[in-house]
Amino acid sequence: MHPLIEGILSATELRMAGAKQSFDHLKSRDLVGSAISARRRGLIPVIAEIKPRAISRPLRAGEAGEIARFYESRGACGISVLTEPTYFLGSISSLEEARRSTSLPVLRKDFIINRKQIREARADLVLLIVSIADIEDLIEDVRAAGMEPLVEVHDEHELDRAANAGATIVGINNRDLITLEVDLGRFEALGPIARDIGLFTVAESGVSSREEALRMMNAGADALLIGNSIMKNPALLGEITGVDIKAT
Numbered sequence: 001m002h003p004l005i006e007g008i009l010s011a012t013e014l015r016m017a018g019a020k021q022s023f024d025h026l027k028s029r030d031l032v033g034s035a036i037s038a039r040r041r042g043l044i045p046v047i048a049e050i051k052p053r054a055i056s057r058p059l060r061a062g063e064a065g066e067i068a069r070f071y072e073s074r075g076a077c078g079i080s081v082l083t084e085p086t087y088f089l090g091s092i093s094s095l096e097e098a099r100r101s102t103s104l105p106v107l108r109k110d111f112i113i114n115r116k117q118i119r120e121a122r123a124d125l126v127l128l129i130v131s132i133a134d135i136e137d138l139i140e141d142v143r144a145a146g147m148e149p150l151v152e153v154h155d156e157h158e159l160d161r162a163a164n165a166g167a168t169i170v171g172i173n174n175r176d177l178i179t180l181e182v183d184l185g186r187f188e189a190l191g192p193i194a195r196d197i198g199l200f201t202v203a204e205s206g207v208s209s210r211e212e213a214l215r216m217m218n219a220g221a222d223a224l225l226i227g228n229s230i231m232k233n234p235a236l237l238g239e240i241t242g243v244d245i246k247a248t
């Protein structure tokens with residue numbers, strides 16, 4: 001594990017001692033349906049991420065809602081919100097704002113290690129990372145709270161673990177959590193294996209152009225998760241999804 005992630009996990013344990021843990025059981029929004037509908041409209045299905053770290057500052061009140069609405073207008077099929085505060089400068093309030101501001105399914109992207117975190121806030125999907133979490137228990141907890149787990153894997157062993165634990169949506173992260181290096185070849189190697197066993201596959205990290213997005217789609221991705229490149233240059237999202245291309 002990279003020292004940065006060890007630091008995030010220690011800070012998470014401390015913070016959770018006093019966290020609130022309740023939310024309304026509203027109807028969940030369906031990511032798979034939203035991605036299929038994007039493809040039918042000729043778009044590349046992108047889960048667009050709100051990632052304050054990419055712009056090196058926390059968001060102002062109201063900004064997460066503005067970004068979420070913009071992402072929806074540029075063809076996103078889902079919104080991911082980084083809620084981890086220590087390194088990623090995220091917040092639960094951004095998650096709640098983003099979900100109130102669009103009709104898209106919203107993913108809570110964080111380093112979830114215990115069930116208290118799952119009940120901190122309403123999302124439609126919650127990220128569980130196989131290498132840091134007891135996913136066998138937490139998958140059930142996420143579903144019991146009316147949400148769906150997006151289970152992140154980095155190699156074939158983790159993919160087997162996710163499938164055996166009952167995951168149906170897997171994220172294959174092109175970013176290595178030990179070195180933090182990004183290699184799109186990781187999805188190309190694992191994506192087809194995940195699809196062959198019937199999983200819905202999300203190619204996570206490292207996509208910064210339409211060409212790279214097409215590369216992930218050609219490798220069998222059902223959806224892409226993109227953060228840094230579109231936070232730095234939001235206009236890029238329409239180019240990647242294809243909304244801009246259809247408009248011209």
Ligand SMILES: O=C(O)c1ccccc1NCC(=O)[C@H](O)[C@H](O)COP(=O)(O)O
Pocket residue numbers: 004005049051173175177180204205206207225226227228229
């Ligand atoms: O993004 C990081 O620097 C990072 C560092 C350590 C652990 C996780 C990290 N990112 C989380 C993510 O997986 C990404 O935010 C997400 O997949 C989008 O990736 P990108 O398009 O490369 O921002």
